[in-house]
Amino acid sequence: MNSTHATLQSNDLSRAIEVEVYGDAGQPVIVLPEGDSSFASWSEGGMIDALAPLVDSGMMRLVCTDSVDLMGWYSRYAVPEYRLSNIKNFFKFVEKDLLPFVADTCGDDRPPVLAGAGMGALNACVLMLSRPQLFGGLLALSGTYDARRFVVGELPEGWEDVSPVDMVPALPQRGKAVRLLSGLPLAFVCGQDASEDGIDTQRALEQAFEDRGIDATFEYWGYDVRHDWEWWRKEAAEMLPAVLSPEGLADRRLSASLAYAEREAKHAAAQLADAQARLSAANDALKIAKHDLDVTTRRAKQEEKSVTTCGETEAELVKAARVAWAERDRVAKLLHEADSAANDAQAKADAATKSRRDAEWILGEARAAASAARANNEAAQESVVACEEEAAAATREDALARQRLEDTRALIEEERSKAKAAAEHALELAQKPATKTPASKKPIAKKPIAKKPAAKKPAAKKPAPKRTTAPRKPAAAKKPAATRSAAAKAPATKKPVAKKAPAPAKKAPAPAKRASVPAGKPATKPAE
Secondary structure, eight states: OOEEEEEEEETTTTEEEEEEEEOSSSEEEEEEOOSSOOTTHHHHTTHHHHTHHHHHTTSEEEEEEOOOGGGTTSOTTSOHHHHHHHHHHHHHHIIIIIHHHHHHHHOOSSOOEEEEETHHHHHHHHHHHHOGGGOSEEEEESOOOOGGGGSSSSOOTTGGGGOHHHHHHHSOTTSHHHHHHHTSOEEEEEOOSTTOTTHHHHHHHHHHHHHTTOOOEEEEOOTTOOSSHHHHHHHHHHHHHHHHSTTHHHHHHHHHHHHHHHHHHHHHHHHHHHHHHHHHHHHHHHHHHHHHHHHHHHHHHHHHHHHHHHHHHHHHHHHHHHHHHHHHHHOSTTHHHHHHHHHHHHHHHHHHHHHHHHHHHHHHHHHHHHHHHHHHHHHHHHHHHHHHHHHHHHHHHHHHHHHHHHHHHHHHHHHHHHHHHHHHHHHHHHHSOOOOOOTTOOOOOOOOOOOOOOOOOOOOOOOTTOOOOOOOOOOOOSSOTTTSOHHHHSOTTOOOOOOOOOSSOOOOOOOGGGOOOOSSSOOOSOOO
């Protein structure tokens, strides 16, 4: 793979910016860095090697550039105005200096595609929303799209201009930017591992795009997909060809919908198995608690009898001691014998008192053990009830997931049947003898057959602690009905949007346009 290094001087940033270009042909892809803000971040993260087959085949050229994130996004405790100025000046550098360099170096008439991971995804998204007319597409991996995550306290004035979740709602509903964005391949991807702490901002951005009627792809990969270079290499290798190919993202949505449904069904089955295991363990604990309660209750009754016996013995011996002392007073001449008898009786009384106190202490211990056993029994019963409820909810979720899987398979079979019918019809037309078209009339282009949207299906209640997904609205029309073609009206790649389930509930399945790819290496080929 050939590479070329260059140094660009930016007047807005008052500094030199390093740029590395990989490849000799293909549509240019501007790569915005992550981590150390260096043009070498993708190379050091293994991204260049992972994308080498696409570069060597002439599909694309990679243009890696420095950024000033260390003086902007990452400089959390600097003066907000200073940080915002550096962020905006970097975007000016891309527009005024980097784009002309790319045009001169690559010599490709197609506008460059933007790509980035982490902080690079945020910068790429802001550039695309600010200047959609300058770029040919976007691939954003594991981005955080709310500028509030990078400031201390409230969002400073002017920062909403670089915060995608604020920029999209501010776009005019029928403005030029919305029309331009709707015609571009836009892809946002992140995993669902705990390290993906920006996933909620991607969901918020997805809702904002849908509210504005902007068609974009939002994918949520498996629960083991982390925020690191290993997964970004896999995501970029799969997603960049789809972004660079005509209808690539649309074809990917069809093939990914089944994989998403299968993964969710598998996850629901695992949740059901875990719930059943916890229920079994709770039942075992309840049996042990009941046994302990029976044993301690019998012991307490036995100790109560022991205390009663000791008390009766004590009363008798105390009475004997009193008689002995009275006899001693009456029989003075037998003082020695009476003293001996009295001392002996008192010793026995003291021993009986000690025995009684020991028995009372043992009784207190037995009562405490019985009380603890009763508390454990009550807690075990509550645990069984909770586990039974969780198991029931998991069973419902498993059934719902299986139904979604069947619905998705049916939808894809329907799409395949329609495509096959259209192909057979086109073949019949092609085999008919050609007829001359009058010189004054042009042949009328046939409109593509509109596809009916799949019926919406309500989301089922799911057990806590899973979060719910906000309800999705269908994309708003971008042109008057009279000028739109039948194909434009048909939501060919839309998946039924699940209604929001009441809390506590698991998240409802996402729309098809953000279909997740299973963990490991997700499928890349569209459904045939």
